Amino acid sequence: MMQRERQPKFAMISILLTLGAFILFVLATIVDPLSNYSNVLMIAGLALLAASWGIYFIGGRSLQRAEISTENVITVIGCRGCDIREERPFSEGDYVFKEVGPCKKCSGISYIRAIYSIPIKKD
Amino acid sequence: MNIVVVNMVIPVGQGLFPTGNDLSSIILNILWVVFFFSMILLFNQRLQIWTYQRNVEKATIKLQMLADKSREEALKSVQKYAQENTDVRSQVTAFLDFFTIEPVDRDPFGVLNRLEHLLDNRRDRFKAFVAQIAPKAGKAEAANTEDILEAAMALNFIFKVVRHYLILGKKTKSLMIFVQLDMQLPLIMKMAEAYFNAQKTFSAGKPIGDGLGPLVASKLMYGLPKRIIAEDIVCSEVDISNRKAYVLKAEGPGGLLGKPGEAVKRLVEEMSGKVARIFMVDASSKLEGENTGEVVEGVGAAIGDPGPEKYKIEEVATKYKIPLDAIVCKMDLEEALTTMKKEIVEASDIIIEKIKKAIVERTKEGDVVIIAGIGNTIGIGQ
Ligand SMILES: [Zn+2]
Numbered sequence: 001m002m003q004r005e006r007q008p009k010f011a012m013i014s015i016l017l018t019l020g021a022f023i024l025f026v027l028a029t030i031v032d033p034l035s036n037y038s039n040v041l042m043i044a045g046l047a048l049l050a051a052s053w054g055i056y057f058i059g060g061r062s063l064q065r066a067e068i069s070t071e072n073v074i075t076v077i078g079c080r081g082c083d084i085r086e087e088r089p090f091s092e093g094d095y096v097f098k099e100v101g102p103c104k105k106c107s108g109i110s111y112i113r114a115i116y117s118i119p120i121k122k123d
Numbered sequence: 124m125n126i127v128v129v130n131m132v133i134p135v136g137q138g139l140f141p142t143g144n145d146l147s148s149i150i151l152n153i154l155w156v157v158f159f160f161s162m163i164l165l166f167n168q169r170l171q172i173w174t175y176q177r178n179v180e181k182a183t184i185k186l187q188m189l190a191d192k193s194r195e196e197a198l199k200s201v202q203k204y205a206q207e208n209t210d211v212r213s214q215v216t217a218f219l220d221f222f223t224i225e226p227v228d229r230d231p232f233g234v235l236n237r238l239e240h241l242l243d244n245r246r247d248r249f250k251a252f253v254a255q256i257a258p259k260a261g262k263a264e265a266a267n268t269e270d271i272l273e274a275a276m277a278l279n280f281i282f283k284v285v286r287h288y289l290i291l292g293k294k295t296k297s298l299m300i301f302v303q304l305d306m307q308l309p310l311i312m313k314m315a316e317a318y319f320n321a322q323k324t325f326s327a328g329k330p331i332g333d334g335l336g337p338l339v340a341s342k343l344m345y346g347l348p349k350r351i352i353a354e355d356i357v358c359s360e361v362d363i364s365n366r367k368a369y370v371l372k373a374e375g376p377g378g379l380l381g382k383p384g385e386a387v388k389r390l391v392e393e394m395s396g397k398v399a400r401i402f403m404v405d406a407s408s409k410l411e412g413e414n415t416g417e418v419v420e421g422v423g424a425a426i427g428d429p430g431p432e433k434y435k436i437e438e439v440a441t442k443y444k445i446p447l448d449a450i451v452c453k454m455d456l457e458e459a460l461t462t463m464k465k466e467i468v469e470a471s472d473i474i475i476e477k478i479k480k481a482i483v484e485r486t487k488e489g490d491v492v493i494i495a496g497i498g499n500t501i502g503i504g505q
Contacts, residue, residue: 073462080346092327092328094328095330095375095503096341096375096376097341097503114468115462116464117465117501118464
């Protein structure tokens with residue numbers, strides 16, 4: 001499984017910065033007393049915009065790694081002679097209907113009944 | 124004039140969008156308008172190309188990473204069974220570009236025979252390659268190694284095609300190439316990830332979702348005598364409510380598909396067509412919104428091969444007017460290629476009950492039926 005979305009936190013910060021820049025631009029134009037500082041405000045706004053873009057792209061990229069998929073694979077062991085049922089983690093070489101020695105309970109032939117993966121609970 | 128120019132460049136005290144009536148603010152406003160229009164009219168497509176190109180480039184880098192990793196995985200699994208002092212790397216890398224040319228279908232007569240011939244060729248070459256490069260592998264390990272190579276080849280191919288269109292788009296500066304590529308990327312990436320995860324499952328030898336058919340068959344035939352009736356296909360006679368059922372599947376636990384079509388054809392011919400019904404069990408791709416492990420019944424040859432095996436079953440069933448029953452279990456591509464999920468294992472028991480019920484309802488005592496478990500039998504013995 002790969003993660004492709006940007007982290008929402010970064011996107012929110014980026015949007016807020018852009019909004020801030022926009023408000024600065026509007027203030028510089030509309031509010032009269034501030035018009036003396038319009039250059040300063042404009043530069044500040046542009047800096048905010050640049051920061052917003054930077055966060056959007058860099059913040060998004062840091063998540064572009066493949067999750068190491070560890071799946072939980074279970075091997076179920078049963079017996080031909082009795083109804084014993086035993087579960088253990090999958091180990092290499094296991095296959096369904098492989099005979100795995102005598103049964104612990106009745107010393108009949110025990111075999112692998114099923115192999116399946118179950119979803120890992122995310123914490 | 125000089126003063127105007129200076130004023131224009133540094134509009135002190137006028138704000139970003141000047142509202143005054145003097146010449147400099149008018150010129151500044153005009154410049155803004157020109158700037159916006161040039162952005163929208165002239166550079167618009169450039170900007171779009173740039174955005175799409177960025178997406179495609181990122182995807183290509185990821186695809187390359189997947190292709191590289193899967194090649195390393197293939198090398199690792201080949202190396203386990205390789206003779207010492209052989210140059211595995213260059214041979215495997217060269218083999219990943221192995222291709223098959225589809226037969227011409229402009230003259231469709233016998234196209235399936237020709238396709239089958241080519242597929243046989245392909246499989247023989249695969250087997251020969253694995254036998255030569257990994258001589259220490261047993262039958263099952265060799266079959267798994269073939270599957271691992273297949274997955275690496277698929278990823279290699281996907282990466283190369285996407286890279287081709289990326290470079291083509293850059294060369295021609297064509298927005299259409301990038302747009303088309305970018306729109307297909309989510310599906311392409313999904314497929315690539317499915318193959319990548321599949322390879323890990325193959326190298327561990329775990330059963331995959333596509334193994335549902337063989338699982339059903341092996342549950343029916345477990346403990347009974349078996350015989351090989353076609354290439355890589357085993358068959359057992361099972362008694363189900365006083366009907367004689369021939370159950371067949373690919374020979375496990377290596378990753379094999381075998382030739383189930385050939386097997387069904389031979390069985391039916393052997394009994395000169397005296398078969399009451401043919402049941403086929405297979406995994407089927409689900410639609411989004413359907414549940415994994417859902418069991419559905421229908422009619423027809425439930426087999427997803429490129430054509431030849433399906434054709435043989437349909438042909439022999441038609442020749443002797445044998446009804447074809449299909450029972451499938453729903454799953455998506457990723458689930459079919461990766462470790463079998465619990466829902467699918469549970470579905471196999473439901474399918475067995477359904478088959479038994481159908482046999483009682485639709486055939487008479489003493490009839491002969493065929494039950495074919497279709498799919499890749501990796502990790503499933505018998
Ligand atoms: Zn026992």
